[in-house]
Amino acid sequence: MDSLLYSLNVVTPIFLLVIIGYLLRHMNIMSGSFAEEGAKMTFKLALPLSTFRSICNSDITQTFHAKLVITTLSGIIGMFLILCLIVPRIIKSRPQAATVVQAVFRSNFLILGVPMARNMFGEEGLGPTTLLLAFAIPAFNVLAIIAFTVITNSDSNGVLWLRIRNTVIEVLKNPLFCGAVLGIIFSLFQIRLPSVLDKAVSDIASMATPLALLTMGAQFNIQKFKSDIKISLSASFCRLILFPCLIIGVGILLGFRGPELGALFVLFSAPTAVSSYVMSKNMGGDGDLASQIILVTTFFSMITITLGIYLLKMFALI
Secondary structure: OHHHHHHHHHHHHHHHHHHHHHHHHHOOOOOHHHHHHHHHHHHHHHHHHHHHHHHHOOOHHHHOOHHHHHHHHHHHHHHHHHHHHHHHHHOOOHHHHHHHHHHHHOEOHHHHHHHHHHHHHOHHHOHHHHHHHHHHHHHHHHHHHHHHHHHOOOOOOOOHHHHHHHHHHHHHHOHHHHHHHHHHHHHHOOOOOOHHHHHHHHHHHOOHHHHHHHHHHHOOOHHHHHHOHHHHHHHHHHHHHHHHHHHHHHHHHOOOOHHHHHHHHHHHHOOEOOHHHHHHHHOOOOHHHHHHHHHHHHHHHHHHHHHHHHHHHHOOOO
């Protein structure tokens, strides 16, 4: 029951903010142009600062666990490669294919990771989760950029090395990647911002999720939702059930238990990241489809996360 109540407390505000954004748009309080500009500001400023703060506040040097990091990155990259090989063969629309690839491998770990770990293990069990933040978030961002750059341009006749160069350039200039790299540098060298600047950065970073959800709701298209529901449900199945079962199973076989296995569970069982909507809108993907998958995975994660926690606890694995 505690797990169910916790899941409800986590996901309900997400739905409420999307609904509020939708109502604001249809009550003419929020214009379409404001929603577009808000999504851009989230992508270029709020989310990069949120990523930066999440990583720089974690102490990588004190909590580093090579086996856990390698397992996590292998799982993320493995998911990414499998999806890139299969999804474009099934979904012919390149923007939709890239959007589905990102939505399945990119979880809402940035927002849910620490709160869920604290709920399961208390403050003393946060180490593995904060460690994985420093590696998973940059990996999500880099692979998402690659997915959109490569998949959406896969029909082009450009020379291979030019496409590789363009992909590298897209990665390096992406605001989310820059925020992640700066966060890692600050964490490794224990650099702290002056209190005044840190407060400003914190205030802007705290806007990232609410603003992304409000603009997503303002641009939500119900008719498009109905037409793409099969794709959304299929992507949600892979995000919440298929890949989590595979990767958590591997984690158990590798001997992870307690907070370490809990960190893996939170990372790979969380719903699709809210930031995937902003990335899709700004990198040539299908923003409507991204918002659908976020909503569907968020709703069903109440069931899958609760069931997952129950089973792991029942078998004394966490």
